[in-house]
Ligand SMILES: [Zn+2]
């Protein structure tokens with residue numbers, strides 16, 4: 001956290017250097033990024049990403065959309081608009097916060113996008129099936145996603161029983177867990193552990209971690225087997 005001198009922010013461990021939450025999902029032919037955080041550019045450069053087929057958004061909060069402008073590099077090299085998938089709520093925020101992208105009078109070099117609306121139905125991006133899972137961030141609807149046996153849910157603290165059905169039978173989940181103390185709109189660490197146990201998901205990684213949670217090493221030592229903190233650059237293969 002900017003300006004913070006706590007032991008987590010001062011940790012020398014690479015696993016305690018946390019950029020904003022985002023994932024990339026790749027098949028043999030298709031690459032998707034979930035959310036363009038303020039760190040999107042840094043993350044794309046770090047991972048040396050040359051091709052991106054689509055961005056899908058979870059919700060309109062600034063820490064999940066602010067990096068959208070930087071998709072223009074992919075426009076430039078791929079010579080085509082970027083496919084964007086978002087629900088109506090997120091589209092409204094994108095139109096407001098990136099008004100120049102949606103303006104009738106466009107100037108050269110700005111992002112070029114093709115907007116697609118996410119409903120509650122599974123959709124295909126290239127050869128990757130994407131199943132939206134409706135979750136709640138206090139009152140705000142947020143979209144989690146299932147890709148085969150992998151689930152990504154960020155910025156949630158409630159999931160209705162019907163949507164939980166979509167999570168069942170998965171192998172691995174990346175789920176938000178902000179800190180130990182309860183929070184109004186994020187799962188606490190214990191709530192996140194309880195949910196993955198209830199859903200009987202074999203492997204769980206926790207993300208969207210606050211510096212208030214503790215260090216990677218300290219918290220991982222407390223967690224049960226196959227439940228651990230995610231870290232920047234974590235790669236999973238299915
Ligand atoms: Zn701190």
Ligand SMILES: [Zn+2]
Nearest residue numbers: 061063064155
């Ligand atoms: Zn967030």
